Amino acid sequence: MILVIAEQREGKLNRATWEAVAAAQQLAGGAPISVAVLGASTGGLGQELAAASVAAVLVAENAALEPYTPDAYAAAASTLIESVKPAYVLLPHTYQTRDFAPLLAARIRKPLVTDVTGINGTGADATFTRPMFQGKLAAQVKPQAGPPAIITVQIGAFRADAVQKGGAAAVKKVDLQIDPSAIRQKPEAPFREAKQAVDLGQAERIVSVGRGIKSQENIALAEKLATAMGAEIAASRPICDNGWLPMERQIGSSGQTVAPKLYVALGISGAIQHLVGMKGSRTIVAINKDAEAPIFEVADYGIVGDLFEIAPALITELEKS
């Protein structure tokens, strides 16, 4: 048995849930799969999930699960695991699971393999591929001392549209006891900081700068290139952390997700947190001094070299016509 824990917010499934179901179907090799959805009131989500070819959908409702807290979710998930006795527990690798999955693993003393991009083999013999060293290397990992092993799968690594549908899964209610006094985090309502003055999602072209730009003064060079290309300027997280460009121009998991016609990554190494925000772009150009930088893995065109030589040459070339 493989247990998938769905992620929902305000009655809407996170799309990454389907990717976790696809990963589970690959890992199962025919073994049964259960999908659980947690929440105070999950509405039609159980039925929605039952469209997948799985053995069962478990609806675990408890008032203590809303709003989300790591303490309540870890308590609910450990109860589910105790009753289902899965060989693996699969979740999408999101900000929410990064918060409670390690707590769950620590509490039940079982292995947690995070940010998985590939599954090799099925069942007990499976190994899992995950990035290490900022994506410079990919590790094959074997969990020890399961079952279950808890696995979180990287967003975009498995295809939601590859989920085998057409099951006739039974939707079952599961009783959960959660002691509200054991929940130590008291969350307030989520909010957005700045009005998103710039909607990079609408930009046709984006020139994005990373650490390779070296100093705030050099941002002007990137802006000049953006102007020559008819592009918006954007950046990876460290640039916005330094205040060299405003936070609203940040691309990546903590910023905006974009898919323009053209994305030029200037001195961006390509940490996964950045890649998830731009890898859907139609044409990606990477300019970086490090030939091994992970950004080249998603690029259509690559130039290895000094951006302080290449960007001015590009501006000259673009201004010719």
Next chain:
Amino acid sequence: MKIAVCIKQVPTREWQPRLNDQKTWIREADISYEMNEPDAYALEEALRLRERHGGEVVVCSAGPARVQTVIREALARGADRAIHVEHDRLGAADAFVIAEALAAAMKDEAFDLVLTGLQSDDQGHGQTGVILAERLGIPSSTIIMDVRIEGSSMRVKRELEGGWFQWLAMPLPALLTIQSGINQLRYATLKGIMAAKKKEIQKASLPDGLQPSQQVVGLAVPTRSKQTQMITGSPADAAKELVRRLRDEARAL
């Protein structure tokens, strides 16, 4: 306030990976190391909280003898003292082993607040802080962008996806994993570096019998998912060729 900051020493960002002969781990001989960046932000936050509320900042690190370099650096930036769980096997240990090792050395200190980076730039499990909290029996919250102490409790700002945030209230003691960019880092002054030499680094030993939770059975440079066309030549030639291809092939200009 008694604040602990857990820091890890990791290979520098410029480091080019080289594998051992079995291709199961990196060749450690020729690596230069630095402080894990998110941990550096956690340290800075701890120093700022001490400036506001008083108390002490204790640096905790689990690793081989080499990690003393980053411990000294943290002391030079202003931490008061350090605890070092020293063992050669901790260099490549997973999050469970590191967390258990730290918990054993930290549990009798009764810290009010434990801070660490949200993940390490080497193995990147993103688990150590939360597992440590559970072993210390204290609550945790992750990916934190602001910390406000209010008596015996605190309010913290947690980052959510896509530009969303959320405040939450938590009791003390607690553990927080800190997001990069929460503050502006300070660097060590010459005075700080001199003072660090006299600060105490307490050695702790690794508890017996800790088993890894996962084993790396293979390590490789990732395979490319896309066929990247590399454009070579002088900057002027490469620029010309790139513009031509973006116009004619990709029709992106």
